[in-house]
Amino acid sequence: MTDLAEPLSAICHELGALVTEAFDSHIAARLSDDDLLAALAALARLRRQTDALLAELAAQVDERADAAPHAERITTVHGCRSVSELVQRVTLVSRRTAGELLRAGRGIAQDTAPTTGTALDASYPAMRTAAADGVVGIDALLAVIDTLDRAECEGPERRSADDELAIAARGADEGAQPCAEELRLQASVWAMYLDPDGAEPREARALRKRGLTLGACRDGLVPLRGSLLPEVAGQLRRVFDSLLSPKVTASATGPAFVESETVSTDDADARSRVQKQHDALATALTVAARSGELPTIGGSAPTLVVSVRADDLAQDRGYAHLDDCDEPMALSVARQVACTGAVQRVSVDERGRILSIGIADRVFAAHQRKAIALRDGGCVIPGCSVPSAWCEIHHVEEAERGGPTHTDNGVLLCWFHHRTIDTGGWKVRMNRGVPEIRGPSWWDSSARWHPATKSPTRLLDRRDARRPA
Structure with missing residues (x-):
């Protein structure tokens, strides 16, 4: 076979016609339970096989980018800064999905020997075969690859784990195929068994990799990512x-x-439950900030600063603004913060010159x-x-309207x-x-x-x- 795009395009055309017919006829609603589940299983198998081929092709893009001089790299020629960006643009997937394709591809791809041009063994040859057969998809591949890679095992030990986990993925042990999470659990058992350095080096790696990041505010939400000890x-x-x-x-x-x-x-x-956990974290942070036991910033306790125009707050219109956040906040944010903390009034003239500063302490x-x-x-x-x-203490009658801190x-x-x-x-x-x-x-x-x-x-x-x- 010297071309993949043409036969894949033909398959896409036939599949597209099938999907359009299924959508137009609402056939899913008329299927029996057995037929519905059978169709779901068949489509999932098709997805696993396309996942395997996507990972193989993404790995090839990665290999070509590494092998060529910068000016001749496939990424440079197509105007992309990285392999991940090129995969995103071609496949129209997210950055996260592109990263998953690349990691899975590196695990199952067969590199080419630079001298002879022959294909070398993949890092996980048994999982490669299972992926080609539609037994495992990207999530199951990464459940094995990521887990064993963290164990830093090489040679015969990794080959043994690869063989046994591929057998388990086919359901050979008990007849039932495990899902990706179950396969991850089995891989973690192998990783603990094969880790040559025991628990202490894992602890050192965990300390090195711990972290927490706050993303940029989008649509009123700030993404939180990281790994906790x-x-x-x-x-x-x-x-x-x-x-x-x-x-x-x-x-x-x-x-x-x-x-x-x-x-x-x-x-x-x-x-x-997840909303309650968010609110519980907000509560814990508020309690910690007012405890007086945290280090000060500029001589003051860690303080959330929210700004709002006095006219907007009085007329219940407009937005509030939070330090270090580009997106406007609802006025309710300003009211809640003002209800539990000090309010500093800054008067400015039409040119923006500060005329006066006043502080009203509303802290009980x-x-x-x-x-x-x-x-x-x-x-x-x-x-x-x-x-x-x-708990926080709420001013039932707002201080803005004359309510006392009583x-x-x-x-x-x-x-x-x-x-x-x-x-x-x-x-x-x-x-x-x-x-x-x-x-x-x-x-x-x-x-x-x-x-x-x-x-x-x-x-x-x-x-x-x-x-x-």
Whole structure:
């Protein structure tokens, strides 16, 4: 065979006609369960085979780029800075997918001997054959290649692992083919067995490769990428567990009593697990920043700086802006930050000259926080289990509108409910110094105000008050 593009184009044409017919006829909805799964399995096998060929071709592009002088490289000729960029542009995949194709290709490609021109053995010849047969796709290939490469095993040891994992991938042991994650687990067992240096060198490599990066803000979100050491990840999981466990309640230190007419709050929180973990991390960072134990920056504690025009905030329009972030933020960000910190007013003239600087401190003092924590016992929103030490104090009447930094105007809210107090359906008011909650219609269709506390002592007082003399 001297050409691949023409027969592949013919296959694409036939497959395109099949896909168009399937879409137009809505055949998927009419298939029986067995036929549906059979079609899914057949298409997955086709994808695995095309994945294998894509990896082989990507590896060839990589080899040619390395072998030629810079001016004659296939990347330079086609105006790309790297092999990854060229693969992205030709295949229209993401940078991540292009990287996966290249890594898989390097593992299964057969290099050419520079002197004789003959094909050399691939790094993982058994997995190469399994990929060509449509047994494994890119994800399964990388489950094996990445895991064994990290073990830094060579020669007969890697060949043995390659052979055994390829046999396992075909389902020869028990008859059932493992998925990519199961194959990764088997490869990790081989890696531990073959690693010649034991656990300590792995620890040294882990320390060397640990890291955390924040990407650029896009569409209001900042991507977080990195690798944590196991003990750091374990501590983070403990933080998540402490805030997210359904068994944790703000009144866990004692009995809790509720009003007889209080409705169930089982469905009060519609956040997904990953959203809750994000909010738990935000809570932990907020607590750490206000702890006073972090190093200072320019003589001050680590402080989040949000800027907003006073007119925009007063008229509830426009955007807020965060330091080191090019994207505009919602005004709710400015309100939440202003509610829990100091506000610095900077007056400028029409040319931008600073005329005056004023500072209004809205931070509740330590003794005020302790008193409010005693009164509220935790986030006052029903169904929320965030304890008082992890909560922020919300000015019920905004300081912008004359609300004082006083215990009669402060209430405990977790980071999430503080951020969404204007949009989440919950309302908070103070009734002679006591917080009251009004929930969404699904929580209480009567839209009544309910006294709110999770303090064990106050709940005991409320119980005693209801008892007959």
